[in-house]
Amino acid sequence: xxxxxxxxxxxxKIQLSPAATQxxxxxxxxxxxxxxFDIRDFSLWYGTRQALHGVTIRIPARQVTxxxxxxxxxxxxxxxxxxxxxxxxxxxxxxxxxQLFGEDIYGPGIEPTVVRRRVGMVFQKSNPFPTLSIKENxxxxxxxxxxRDPSVLQQRLEESLRLAALWEEVKDVLDRPGISLSGGQQQxxxxxxxxxxxxxxxxxxxxxxxxxxxATAKIEELIQTLREKFTVVIVTHNMQQAARASDRxxxxxxxxxxxxxNTSKMFTNPSNPQTEAYVSGRFG
Amino acid sequence: MSAPVALSSPFAPxxxxxxxxxxxxxxxxxxxxxxxxxxxxxxxxxIYFLLKEGASSLDWRFFTQLPKPTGELGGGMANAIxxxxxxxxxxxxxxxxxxxxxxxxxxxxxxEGANAWIRFxxxxxxxxxxxxxxxxxxLLLVVPFKTFSAYAGGVALGLMMIPLxxxxxxxxxxxxxxxxxxxxxxxxxxxWKVIVIIVVRTALKGVxxxxxxxxxxxxxxxxxxxxxxxxxxxWNRNLAxxxxxxxxxxxxxxxxxxxxWHRQAWAGALVLMAMILxxxxxxxxxxxxxxxx
Numbered sequence: 350x351x352x353x354x355x356x357x358x359x360x361x362k363i364q365l366s367p368a369a370t371q372x373x374x375x376x377x378x379x380x381x382x383x384x385x386f387d388i389r390d391f392s393l394w395y396g397t398r399q400a401l402h403g404v405t406i407r408i409p410a411r412q413v414t415x416x417x418x419x420x421x422x423x424x425x426x427x428x429x430x431x432x433x434x435x436x437x438x439x440x441x442x443x444x445x446x447x448q449l450f451g452e453d454i455y456g457p458g459i460e461p462t463v464v465r466r467r468v469g470m471v472f473q474k475s476n477p478f479p480t481l482s483i484k485e486n487x488x489x490x491x492x493x494x495x496x497r498d499p500s501v502l503q504q505r506l507e508e509s510l511r512l513a514a515l516w517e518e519v520k521d522v523l524d525r526p527g528i529s530l531s532g533g534q535q536q537x538x539x540x541x542x543x544x545x546x547x548x549x550x551x552x553x554x555x556x557x558x559x560x561x562x563x564a565t566a567k568i569e570e571l572i573q574t575l576r577e578k579f580t581v582v583i584v585t586h587n588m589q590q591a592a593r594a595s596d597r598x599x600x601x602x603x604x605x606x607x608x609x610x611n612t613s614k615m616f617t618n619p620s621n622p623q624t625e626a627y628v629s630g631r632f633g
Numbered sequence: 634m635s636a637p638v639a640l641s642s643p644f645a646p647x648x649x650x651x652x653x654x655x656x657x658x659x660x661x662x663x664x665x666x667x668x669x670x671x672x673x674x675x676x677x678x679x680i681y682f683l684l685k686e687g688a689s690s691l692d693w694r695f696f697t698q699l700p701k702p703t704g705e706l707g708g709g710m711a712n713a714i715x716x717x718x719x720x721x722x723x724x725x726x727x728x729x730x731x732x733x734x735x736x737x738x739x740x741x742x743x744x745e746g747a748n749a750w751i752r753f754x755x756x757x758x759x760x761x762x763x764x765x766x767x768x769x770x771x772l773l774l775v776v777p778f779k780t781f782s783a784y785a786g787g788v789a790l791g792l793m794m795i796p797l798x799x800x801x802x803x804x805x806x807x808x809x810x811x812x813x814x815x816x817x818x819x820x821x822x823x824x825w826k827v828i829v830i831i832v833v834r835t836a837l838k839g840v841x842x843x844x845x846x847x848x849x850x851x852x853x854x855x856x857x858x859x860x861x862x863x864x865x866x867x868w869n870r871n872l873a874x875x876x877x878x879x880x881x882x883x884x885x886x887x888x889x890x891x892x893x894w895h896r897q898a899w900a901g902a903l904v905l906m907a908m909i910l911x912x913x914x915x916x917x918x919x920x921x922x923x924x925x926x
Contacts, residue, residue, distance in 0.1 A: 434819060466821030476812040480834050490820035493830060539816065546820055 383410035384450075385550055385580040386431060391445035393423075393430055395438060400426045402605045403445065408597075410450075410549075413572055413581040415595035415612065417588065419627070423604040424584045428552050431582065432468035433461040450549070466494065469543035473555040475535035477527030477542070483519050486527040486538055490546040505545050512578075513541035514571050533564025540571065544579075551575060553583040557590065569594045588628060592616045600624045679906065687903035690896040695904075700866045700882070706893050710901050712868050713882035716783075717908070719869070720862060720878055721848055723787025728794025728851075729844055735795065736802025736840075741828050752803075755796035764856035766793055771860035783869055783876035786862025790854060794847040801843025805836040842916050849912035853905055855880035879905040 386408040393401040401423050408414050416424045429435040430447065433454065447454055454464045477486045485492075487506050496502060506523075510516040515537040519530070527538055536556060543551060553572075557565040572594050575581055585591050591598050591612065598615040600607045600623075608621045619625045646654075694709045701708030735755075739748050770789040775781055809832050817827040833840065851857075858864070864881035865874075879901050886898035 432819065434815065437815065437818065462821045462823055465819050470819035472812060472816060474812060476810070476816045478813060478816070478831055478835070480837075489817070490822060493820070493822045493826045542816075542820065
């Protein structure tokens with residue numbers, strides 16, 4: 350197994366000037382491209398165990414970026430670091446810089462709640478709040494963040510459910526409990542709930558792994574429409590899903606970013622032999 | 634050699650073994666059944682004797698009249714019934730906020746080390762004999778104000794409720810799946826709102842159940858009230874003065890030399906038992922309702 354140690358920089362925070370060269374090959378931006386996440390030399394530890402090793406990646410805005418890799422490669426940790434959800438685990442420590450549209454989300458005085466309003470998240474297992482109705486589930490993020498205006502709430506309710514391709518199915522049963530829906534509908538409800546607070550980025554942590562193929566197809570279709578307005582980062586175990594649904598693919602292995610490129614190139618002609626071995630199913 | 638292998642196996646049942654096995658099985662089942670009956674029997678005995686001795690003395694007067702002076706027949710325990718309800722309300726006012734907030738701290742905020750000590754303290758407090766609560770509150774609230782009072786009784790019962798409510802609240806909050814907390818936090822909702830509106834609301838029936846169990850537990854306490862609420866034979870018009878309670882009245886009447894008072898003590902015990910059974914039934918209904926959702 351080739352070592353990846355050359356990609357593991359020191360644990361200190363390294364300030365790179367904007368002109369600094371990238372140590373890891375990222376897709377060369379063709380022309381002035383919007384970058385959602387500009388991440389440099391980002392490392393993360395759980396206690397003494399290092400989970401991410403100097404990841405440098407620029408995730409483009411309004412595209413779908415898939416993150417693939419074997420279990421335990423750090424892809425979920427990476428995703429959770431993008432909206433500071435990993436801070437729920439006590440004893441984490443990090444180094445490097447992580448900028449969202451030019452702003453350091455780990456900067457001094459930046460509240461995690463503000464970051465999470467900008468970077469929404471959908472989880473592996475659908476988790477509508479059991480005590481809330483469909484409508485309340487969608488609006489809970491707005492309500493608890495202080496939005497009171499009924500006309501705004503009503504508009505956001507329909508808008509979010511339409512974006513999540515759920516409106517037609519639930520518009521007549523909005524007051525039923527959120528958990529009365531089917532598994533796939535529940536996951537789309539969770540997407541609508543995340544979209545209602547109007548985030549810029551939507552993170553998805555294996556959103557289809559608990560769904561049947563039909564519900565999965567629906568969510569993948571939905572992801573294609575979401576990319577017009579949102580930046581989507583999706584962690585997936587399903588290689589076909591990454592190939593079908595994403596514009597860019599990042600391959601993580603043992604806490605390091607191995608390769609990041611256009612999805613078509615990653616699945617047909619990857620530069621790194623490890624990537625090739627993984628996407629062709631020879632390991633992992 | 635074509636002898637059937639199965640029959641020569643040491644596990645093969647012979648007729649005698651099979652019979653002995655059945656006898657053992659029936660014997661053990663009978664023992665377990667008897668133990669189950671032994672658990673139930675005291676409850677039925679209590680209810681049977683209370684009904685037998687107390688039901689005949691239960692009438693309208695019992696619920697509406699004050700106790701009669703010594704030597705006169707009749708009268709009721711209206712003041713004691715209202716007093717018990719008043720004391721329970723005051724106990725809830727003390728025990729519920731502290732207990733619930735303490736439980737939230739244990740489940741959501743406390744560090745491992747601190748929690749271990751808090752839980753230990755709560756478990757020790759649960760085991761403190763109730764008369765000691767009475768003595769402590771006597772020193773804290775009766776001696777300084779130079780009077781027994783309803784406040785002191787309510788505080789004594791409330792302090793007893795705190796560890797009970799705290800532990801049950803913690804238990805039901807911990808059962809709320811972490812994924813709900815994560816989903817709410819990922820919406821950028823402040824942590825305290827996540828806890829109050831998502832976590833506690835999800836576990837609300839469990840929290841209420843814990844409060845009712847604690848109320849049922851302290852409703853029948855006599856010892857903590859002896860030095861605090863003291864009891865009286867009149868309506869309590871001022872919570873800073875002594876107040877009657879069913880357990881106190883039962884105690885006073887049961888040790889008296891009068892037959893009429895003995896009968897009223899039985900009736901009072903029946904009413905108290907019915908109140909506690911009612912609280913427990915309410916708990917049952919609530920938890921059934923919770924499971925059906």
